[in-house]
Amino acid sequence: MTLLPITAESHGVSIDLRYATPDNLTGAAIYRRAGAYLHPDAAAALGRAVDLARPLGLRFRIYDAFRPPEAQWLLWKTLPDARFVADPRLGSAHGRGVAIDLTLETPGGRILDMGTGFDEMAEASRHSSISVPAAAQRNRRLLLGLMIAAGWAHYDPEWWHFNLPHPERYPLLSDSVLDRPMVA
Numbered sequence: 001m002t003l004l005p006i007t008a009e010s011h012g013v014s015i016d017l018r019y020a021t022p023d024n025l026t027g028a029a030i031y032r033r034a035g036a037y038l039h040p041d042a043a044a045a046l047g048r049a050v051d052l053a054r055p056l057g058l059r060f061r062i063y064d065a066f067r068p069p070e071a072q073w074l075l076w077k078t079l080p081d082a083r084f085v086a087d088p089r090l091g092s093a094h095g096r097g098v099a100i101d102l103t104l105e106t107p108g109g110r111i112l113d114m115g116t117g118f119d120e121m122a123e124a125s126r127h128s129s130i131s132v133p134a135a136a137q138r139n140r141r142l143l144l145g146l147m148i149a150a151g152w153a154h155y156d157p158e159w160w161h162f163n164l165p166h167p168e169r170y171p172l173l174s175d176s177v178l179d180r181p182m183v184a
Contacts (some may be wrong), residue, residue, distance in 0.1 A: 003037035003066055003097045003177060011043075012050050013060045014105060018118060019071060020182075025119045026078040030071045031182040037066040039097035042164055046100065049150035053104065056142075061111060063118050063160060064101040067094035068175035070183040083157055084121040093163035096170040100152075101160045104143050112139040118160050127156045 008014060018024040020034035038046060046060075053059060067075075072088040072095055079085045086092030093099035104112045115132025116125045124131050127140055140159045147154065152162040164170075175181040 002040070003173070004040055004043040006036040006038055006043060006046065006062060006065055011046060012054070013046075013062050013102075014109065015062050018063045018101075019067070019075075025121065026074065030074050033180065033182055035178070035180075035182050036062050036064075037097060037178065038100065039066075039164075039170060041170075042098045042100065045151040045164060049146050049152070052146050052149055057106065058104045058112075058142075059107060060102045061105045062100065062102050064094065065099070066097040066173070067092065067099075068178075068181075068183050069095045069172065070175045074183075079121065081121070091172040093167035095172050096167050097173055098167045098170050099161065099163035101158075102143075102162070103160055104139065104146075112142075114139055114143070114159055116159070125158055125160075127154055127159050129159075 006013065015036055017031065017034040017036060020029055020031040022028050050060060069088050072086065072092055075085045076088050101118065103114060103118065113136045115136030116122060123129060127144055130137065144154055147162045153165045155161040175183045
């Protein structure tokens with residue numbers, strides 16, 4: 001299976017792969033090199049979302065996309081809680097190339113307030129949380145609406161996470177499917 005690279009040029013998004021930096025829940029870089037990849041079906045759905053956001057004067061900032069199982073194990077060792085990190089023995093939508101973690105930003109790069117940060121593993125990070133300010137709730141609903149309209153499904157505990165419906169239909173992939181591995 002070929003995964004497609006997602007870049008600023010190909011999709012009109014900004015890329016901020018947090019697992020390629022220490023700015024993530026583990027406090028250490030998980031990816032040896034940054035690269036955002038998606039299954040062709042997910043890349044097409046992202047393209048639809050980008051087209052929906054553009055007339056609103058917004059674009060997406062990508063925090064993560066394909067996450068090899070090798071990286072999933074590193075996350076699981078830090079936070080073995082299936083509410084927030086998929087059990088790597090079962091596989092994840094990220095490991096199939098059909099999940100994406102993202103937020104909305106202005107063309108100038110100002111991130112819209114979502115009430116909590118990316119990877120903030122707390123009840124306040126739920127899509128449905130009303131404990132965050134009203135402006136952040138509106139921004140979350142905007143993000144949710146754009147992604148749902150483009151064909152994505154949401155994961156309620158994490159406002160930033162979206163995946164294609166029924167991700168189990170897609171094969172679990174390894175870091176070895178990439179020309180240059182991200183983790184190994």
